[in-house]
Every structure is written in structure tokens, then in C-alpha cells.
Amino acid sequence: MSRPGALRVLLGVTGGIAAYKVPYVLRELREAGHRVRVIPTESALEFVGRTTWEALSGEPVTTSVFEGAEQVDHVALGRSADLVIVAPATADLLARAAAGRADDLLTTTLLTVTAPVLLAPAMHTEMWQHPATVANVATLRERGVHVLEPDSGRLTGSDTGPGRLPEPAAITAAALALVGGQELTGRHVVVSAGGTREPLDPVRFLGNRSSGRQGAALARQAALRGARVTLLAASIDEAARRTAQHLGIETVEVESTQELADAVDTAVADADVLVMAAAVADFRPATAAEGKIKKDGGAPAPIELVENPDILAGVAQRRRSGLLVVGFAAETGSAAEVLELGRAKARRKGADLLAVNAVGGGQGFGDVPNAVTVLDRHGEPVGEVAGTKDEVAAGLWDLIESRLGPADSR
Numbered sequence: 001m002s003r004p005g006a007l008r009v010l011l012g013v014t015g016g017i018a019a020y021k022v023p024y025v026l027r028e029l030r031e032a033g034h035r036v037r038v039i040p041t042e043s044a045l046e047f048v049g050r051t052t053w054e055a056l057s058g059e060p061v062t063t064s065v066f067e068g069a070e071q072v073d074h075v076a077l078g079r080s081a082d083l084v085i086v087a088p089a090t091a092d093l094l095a096r097a098a099a100g101r102a103d104d105l106l107t108t109t110l111l112t113v114t115a116p117v118l119l120a121p122a123m124h125t126e127m128w129q130h131p132a133t134v135a136n137v138a139t140l141r142e143r144g145v146h147v148l149e150p151d152s153g154r155l156t157g158s159d160t161g162p163g164r165l166p167e168p169a170a171i172t173a174a175a176l177a178l179v180g181g182q183e184l185t186g187r188h189v190v191v192s193a194g195g196t197r198e199p200l201d202p203v204r205f206l207g208n209r210s211s212g213r214q215g216a217a218l219a220r221q222a223a224l225r226g227a228r229v230t231l232l233a234a235s236i237d238e239a240a241r242r243t244a245q246h247l248g249i250e251t252v253e254v255e256s257t258q259e260l261a262d263a264v265d266t267a268v269a270d271a272d273v274l275v276m277a278a279a280v281a282d283f284r285p286a287t288a289a290e291g292k293i294k295k296d297g298g299a300p301a302p303i304e305l306v307e308n309p310d311i312l313a314g315v316a317q318r319r320r321s322g323l324l325v326v327g328f329a330a331e332t333g334s335a336a337e338v339l340e341l342g343r344a345k346a347r348r349k350g351a352d353l354l355a356v357n358a359v360g361g362g363q364g365f366g367d368v369p370n371a372v373t374v375l376d377r378h379g380e381p382v383g384e385v386a387g388t389k390d391e392v393a394a395g396l397w398d399l400i401e402s403r404l405g406p407a408d409s410r
Contacts, residue, residue, distance in 0.1 A: 007034045007179060010077060010113070012086035012106045013053070014093045015043025016165075017156050018122035022087050023048065024168035026056050031390055032176075032224035037077065039063070039106045041093070065108050078112025085175045086110075088122035088165050089147075091133050097145070098136035116178035118146045120171045125161035148174060172224070173247045182226030183401045189227040190267040191219040192278035193244075194234035196257045200303065201289035208279045209359075212236025214328075214370055215277035216243040217393035222273075223248035225397060230267045234260055234278050257281050257308040264311055268323060273400060275326045276312045276351075284308050316350035324403060326396075327351040328372075330359040343379035350377055352403060355385075355396060374399055 009029055013022050019040075029036050038053040042063050053061045086093060086106070093107075097119070102108040110117065119140065127133060128150060137147050148171070151164040166174075176182060193215020197205040212233060219231040220243050229249045236244075244251055252267070254260045257280050268274050283305040293300075312327040319325060329345045331338040335358070342356030355372040371386035374396070385395030 007082040007176075008080055009034050009036045009175075010081045010084045010109065011036050011038045011057075012084065012089075012093075012110075013038060013040040013044040013048070014086065014088055014090045014106070015041055015046060016088040016090045016122050017047065018088040018165035019044050019047040021165055021168055023052065023056055025085065025087055025171050026053075028168055028172040028224060030057070031221070031394075032172075033394065035059075039077070039109060041104055041106055063105055065102075065105050075112050078109045078114075081113050081115045083115050083175060083179050084110070084113050084117040085120070085171065086118070087120035087171055089119040090121075091123045091127045091130075094119065094121065094133060094136045094140065094147075098139040116146065116175075117144075118148065118171070118175040118178060120148045120166055121150045121163070122165035123150075123163050124155055124159070125163045128163040146174070146178060167247075169245065169247045176224075176226065184222055184397075185226035187222075187227045187272040187404075188230070188270055189219075189222040189273045189275070190230045190232065190264065190271045191215050191222065191275045192232040192234065192260060192264065192280075193219065193240060194236040195279040196234045196260055196281045197255050198257065198281050198284035198308075199288040200285055201291065201293045203292050206281060206283075206285065207235070208281065210234075210279035210330075212240035212278070213243065214389050214392065215275070216240035217389040218275055218277055218396065219244055219249050220246055221390070221393040221397050225401075227273075230271070232260060232263045232267065232278070234280075257284065257311070261309050261311045261314070264315060268315065268319075271323060272404065273324045273326065274315060275328075275396075275400075276315075277328050277355075279328075279330060280311055281308055310349075312351055313349045316352075322405065324353075324400065325351045326353045326355065326400060329354055329356045331356065332359060339373060339381075342373065342375055346375040346377060346379040352377060353382070353399065372396070 013019050036057050037059045038057050038061050050061045096107050102111055140147055150162055151166050152162045153164040154160050194212035195208040195210035197207040199205050219229045223229045223246045231244050231249050231251045232254055233251050234254050252263055254263050286304040286306045316325045329342045331341045338358045346354040354375045357372040370392045374383040376382050383399050385392045
């Protein structure tokens, strides 16, 4: 789904084994709301088929200038593009682009574009270091084409060395940096995710069911929109951890509510936005046993609980100018009850926005859809977002961005 400010991206794919990674580049771009048209070479389709590219992009896929001839596709595509990425860029593609060849739709289109072009090479080390390839890369760079340095690492077969395709997140970040204008470029965003754990003894804790997936999706969406993101991860699951694997995200591990509170205070010192998506324990044991608590045949000793600090309310009260604070409120009950509890919490906490969602019964936590009602600090609804964790994250960032001042306002 595209959004306001979405880019029109051409994604060229050539015939290298690393083509199997490029669907993840497409995913990154689409998740950020950009429209992507894939232009593979004929040999690229030997590695990833046309049907896959069309299904993932939602756009038609052509390889020849004779397809779409009535619209003069190579000219129309080149003129309409805001950004061009070619991954993998094989030695053959680099040679043809440097020579100005126009023998398929991709190379013909490259001659018509005026938008920034990023090439992400991938080939064997000997090919990358060959004088012909070195000269072709130099020629392209002199013309203003951006050619990434390939990574070093395991290549096809057993050999290793420079020539490995950079990771999809790195390709996407480098490409989007060329066009700027992303809503969160230049911003520092702090997101908390997961559920805090309060120790009872060295092996047991009080916790909750939060997986961290919604917080991780919020962090990823912010990074895709150009932000520098600090993710405060409180025992997130593996799926959330995979979601948060992005070049623009720094993950800080925390466990208890006090550790999270300390991490928040440190991270927001230069932040523009704080999103408290973590499920924070309201109480903790007054004391934690030094050794494992054993059964002694009698009734278990009662556990005395003390109240934890309210991280969201505390940050909202003492925030510096320029920091926008967003909270989450997970509630149970009927829709009317959840909303009323959220309204009271919004007025009490003082955050700029509060995302209220019902949890339990297959809602909210884990690998399930989510639905939130967003309230302002007075408890008044300002928006509703529902769908997958990624869709909810995108909708929330649209609301947050509309309330941000200039990037240099702090």
C-alpha cells in the first residue's frame, strides 16, 4: 500500500545467484509504502521467476522493449522514476551500463532515467577485482551513478572474499538516503518493546504475554522512513528480533522495569519521539530470593509486591521541549470498557498520544492482528488503525508524523 510521499522505485534484477535476496529489498520498500516496479533481465528469471516478482510488487513485470511497446515503456518508466536500484548488479550489467548498451528493458531504461541510481554489485572476487570491472565502476561513478562496495564473505561454493551482495536492509537504506525527503530522516526515535520481567529468584520471574512484535514493527517502520532508531527490547521473541534487524536500528537489551526506566532516560536525551510499546510490569516483588525458592511441603510464602515507577507518566511530566511521547494501553473488557479505561489513562499519563488496544482472547499479543484507537492527552479519539502489526505500525507513524515539528526544533 502506498502512502503520501511514496516514491516510485524501479528495481532492476540481473542474473546472479544473489537474486534470491532481492525479494527482501522489495519487501523493505513496499513496507515503507513505496511503489515498486521490478525490471529483471531474462537471465534473472532463471533465479527468481516473473510470477514471484509480480505477486510481491503488485506490478507487471517485463524484460523486453518489445513488451509494452505501445506505451514506450523504457521512456515512460525512466521519466516517472524517483529512484532506481539494481541488485544484484553483475559484472555483465556493470559492463553494459558503462558502455551505454540498450539491449533489454533494464539497460534501455537506465539510459532514460534522471533519478538517482544505485547499483549493488555481486560477483566472484576475481570478477570484482578484474581491471575491466574496476574501470567500469570508475566510469559509472564519474557519471554520478552510486555503486556500493560489495560485502566480503562466503560466495557461491566454498570461496570467500569481496563480492558478496550487501544485506537487503543496507541496500535499501543506502538507496533511500540518496533521495532524502523521508518523513523521519534526521530524527531519533526511541521505541520500547516486549514485556518486562521482575525476578522472584534466580530462575523465576513475574512477567506478561507481550511478544514485542508490535514494538519491533514500529521500530522497523521508523527506520524504513529514515529515522535513527533505538529499540529498547524487553525479552522480545525471535520473530520480533528478526523484524528489528535493520541497519537503522540499534537494539538495547533490558529486562526489569527499572532497567527499562534507566534505558529510557538515557535514550531520550536527544530523541524526537518516544514510543512506549512495551508491556511494563506495574508491580515487582519487594525482595528477590538469592537462591531458588524450594517447596518445603507447606503452603508457599506470600509474595509481597511493591509498585514500579510509571515510566510513561514520568517521561511525559519531565520531558524537554521537542520530545513527542506516545504510549500504549493494553486493556481487557468490552469495546466500550476498553475505550473508557483508555480515556482515563490518557488523561492521567499525559502522553501526547495513547494507543489503546484490547488484549486477550486471540487479540493483541503475539502473531495475531491488532487494532488500536489513538487518543490525545485529553482522552479524545484522533484515529483508529487496524490490521497486521506492520499495518498498525504504518498507520501509527502517519499519525505521529502529523504532530512532529521541524526536525531542528529541539
